[in-house]
Amino acid sequence: MITALVVDDELFAREELIELLEEAGDIEIIGQCSNAIEALKKIHQDKPDVVFLDIQMPQITGIELLSMMDQDTMPKIVFVTAYDEYAIQAFEENAFDYLLKPLEEHRLRKTLEKLKRSTAQDVTPLTQETLEQIPCSGHNRILIVPTHEIEFVSSSLSGVTVYTAEQQATTQLTLKTLEDKTPLFRCHRQYLVNPKQIREVRLLENGLAEVITPSNHQIPISRRYLKPLKDLLGLHY
Numbered sequence: 001m002i003t004a005l006v007v008d009d010e011l012f013a014r015e016e017l018i019e020l021l022e023e024a025g026d027i028e029i030i031g032q033c034s035n036a037i038e039a040l041k042k043i044h045q046d047k048p049d050v051v052f053l054d055i056q057m058p059q060i061t062g063i064e065l066l067s068m069m070d071q072d073t074m075p076k077i078v079f080v081t082a083y084d085e086y087a088i089q090a091f092e093e094n095a096f097d098y099l100l101k102p103l104e105e106h107r108l109r110k111t112l113e114k115l116k117r118s119t120a121q122d123v124t125p126l127t128q129e130t131l132e133q134i135p136c137s138g139h140n141r142i143l144i145v146p147t148h149e150i151e152f153v154s155s156s157l158s159g160v161t162v163y164t165a166e167q168q169a170t171t172q173l174t175l176k177t178l179e180d181k182t183p184l185f186r187c188h189r190q191y192l193v194n195p196k197q198i199r200e201v202r203l204l205e206n207g208l209a210e211v212i213t214p215s216n217h218q219i220p221i222s223r224r225y226l227k228p229l230k231d232l233l234g235l236h237y
Contacts, residue, residue, distance in 0.1 A: 006032045007039040008054035017052060020108050036060035037135040037142050040172040048075050050115055055081040059144060067128040068173055076121055078111055131181040136162050138169030147182045151197040151213040155190045165215045187221045187229055195232055
């Protein structure tokens with residue numbers, strides 16, 4: 001049986017789609033989310049086979065959410081949208097499935113049949129090359145952090161933590177996604193640093209070094225990444 005997650009900021013739209021999916025059978029609804037931040041966490045935790053994804057959502061759109069997911073572990077995506085000729089043209093050119101609002105039962109049945117037959121998708125033609133904001137959570141709140149405010153990011157067993165001058169918060173994004181989609185630069189296996197937030201580079205013994213940020217955080221630089229970082233900063237001594 002196919003497992004599915006429904007993501008839409010409109011409650012009525014979610015309920016309508018879930019009702020139609022339950023009537024169709026052969027699909028298990030394992031959750032619903034009202035925004036992209038909730039959806040990202042749910043996708044990582046529950047690993048649904050397919051996500052029914054609304055495109056027009058506030059703060060973080062469906063396309064932005066798509067760009068934040070790891071392409072290697074991404075579930076199948078069925079786009080749900082009000083009529084938009086440019087979006088639909090992009091979906092059809094790349095053979096992506098989509099549902100138009102208001103939903104039609106016969107169209108949904110075709111989509112489910114296609115899901116049973118189809119293999120993995122390549123959604124890269126629709127994803128954004130760069131992310132300008134990072135969804136985070138901390139202290140019982142949801143944060144949207146602009147990438148230019150980030151001093152550095154670290155990874156540990158408890159997850160990925162984003163640090164700014166004023167706060168720290170966890171994100172569901174992986175270090176690889178952050179490295180590929182933001183200006184953050186890898187300086188260590190567990191750290192990414194914002195080159196524009198580097199106040200000082202301290203050279204240590206044995207070819208090691210550390211970065212000092214405006215907030216006086218000390219970030220290790222491993223031997224492997226020291227020369228690329230010095231080249232990036234134009235430090236040739």
